[in-house]
Amino acid sequence: MHTPAGSAASSPASRVDDARWVQLVRGLKDKLPRMQETFVERVRAIPEYSGHAVSGEDLQSAAAKAIELTLDAMAGKEHYPRLLEFATDLGNRRARQGLPAEALISAVRLDFPIIWATLLEISNNDDAALLVHRAEEVWRVVDDYATATHSSYLAARVSMAQEEAGVRQEFISALFGAQGRLPETRDRFAKAFNLKPDVPYAIAAAKGQPAAGLRKVAAAPNRSLSMFLHQAEEYTYLFWQEPRGGGLRGALGAGLSSLPCGLAAADAGLVDLAAAGRIAAALSDLATPEDQEPITIERHWIRLARARMDALGVQLGAGLDVQLAAARPDEMERLRETVSTFLANGSVSATADRLYCHRNTILNRMRRFKELTGIDLMVPVQAARAVVAWA
Numbered sequence: 001m002h003t004p005a006g007s008a009a010s011s012p013a014s015r016v017d018d019a020r021w022v023q024l025v026r027g028l029k030d031k032l033p034r035m036q037e038t039f040v041e042r043v044r045a046i047p048e049y050s051g052h053a054v055s056g057e058d059l060q061s062a063a064a065k066a067i068e069l070t071l072d073a074m075a076g077k078e079h080y081p082r083l084l085e086f087a088t089d090l091g092n093r094r095a096r097q098g099l100p101a102e103a104l105i106s107a108v109r110l111d112f113p114i115i116w117a118t119l120l121e122i123s124n125n126d127d128a129a130l131l132v133h134r135a136e137e138v139w140r141v142v143d144d145y146a147t148a149t150h151s152s153y154l155a156a157r158v159s160m161a162q163e164e165a166g167v168r169q170e171f172i173s174a175l176f177g178a179q180g181r182l183p184e185t186r187d188r189f190a191k192a193f194n195l196k197p198d199v200p201y202a203i204a205a206a207k208g209q210p211a212a213g214l215r216k217v218a219a220a221p222n223r224s225l226s227m228f229l230h231q232a233e234e235y236t237y238l239f240w241q242e243p244r245g246g247g248l249r250g251a252l253g254a255g256l257s258s259l260p261c262g263l264a265a266a267d268a269g270l271v272d273l274a275a276a277g278r279i280a281a282a283l284s285d286l287a288t289p290e291d292q293e294p295i296t297i298e299r300h301w302i303r304l305a306r307a308r309m310d311a312l313g314v315q316l317g318a319g320l321d322v323q324l325a326a327a328r329p330d331e332m333e334r335l336r337e338t339v340s341t342f343l344a345n346g347s348v349s350a351t352a353d354r355l356y357c358h359r360n361t362i363l364n365r366m367r368r369f370k371e372l373t374g375i376d377l378m379v380p381v382q383a384a385r386a387v388v389a390w391a
Helices: 010-032 032-044 056-075 077-096 101-108 113-122 124-177 184-192 209-219 247-254 270-285 297-312 316-324 329-345 347-354 360-375 379-388
Strands: 203-204 228-232 235-241 262-266
Touching: 010 032, 010 056, 010 113, 010 124, 010 228, 032 056, 032 113, 056 077, 056 113, 056 124, 077 101, 077 124, 101 124, 113 124, 124 228, 124 270, 184 209, 184 270, 203 209, 203 270, 209 228, 209 235, 235 270, 262 270, 270 297, 297 316, 297 379, 316 329, 316 379, 329 347, 329 360, 329 379, 347 360
Parallel strands: none
Antiparallel strands: 203 235, 203 262, 228 235
């Protein structure tokens, strides 16, 4: 950043130039009301300023102060800090008023042509060399003012984003904690983000590489859904209000169709969200390297049931293997093939067609399976045992 340089010693001609320059700057100050009016008129022509982000009173006051401090800085370096202090305040204020950065800088840089045009009006032919000598300095003062304003603006925008993210995360975390059981917590969240607390929500959970996929989905532009991220321990959660009639099928439209994450529904709304999150996390643990879609209760309940039983030490699969060991190895292989195919389609005829054998052959194998294991595959509650055992 440029600061007007002083000189320890100066020639008589230089002192004359300096005195004339101070005289010209004083002349500019006499024209301050007119320059202010011109500035406001030109700024109002910038589309972003024509709205209500910046009031007329604010614009008038800022215009007068900015030009006055710029003129002071042109007259002497001792006034420079006040100009930069004002620039810092202006950048911060305009950022919080929601004014776009491009519009702000376009307005700030109007100072130079307005000041310079007025300077040409009040000067005479004898000032030509002085103006040439001082032109770059005038531009640098305005440029430093613009740079300080822009830097302050950007810093304020970063601060605002951090504040917004912090508030957003505070609201989200409350839903998953003890406060989430309170109706007022859920209502506050819904009102803050223009949502409804009592409509269905979907929630996805993942860890590792799939979690990065969830974060990518959350960061992608999506005008139809408001997505919310939550991190708890090793799991990343992503949840959103379901579109009307969307269900979990609609959730796949959120960009999750090829992501092996856990996916669950909070049908009663935000009150169910934490519980649905636990289900989604449990489902995500069931994902295998071969999975290329979300893991859901509807599609993968068998896998979940098997995992829960294994965790309790209930070894259904091992028990069936022991019972089937009474058959010859080739017979055991045919029984497993027949039973697995039948459990997948529920039809004796379809199983026979699939395995290229007679319908009676399938029935005989199913009877043999019952003899060895006690499981009647025609009885759903018994067949479920084999389904889970071989999941």
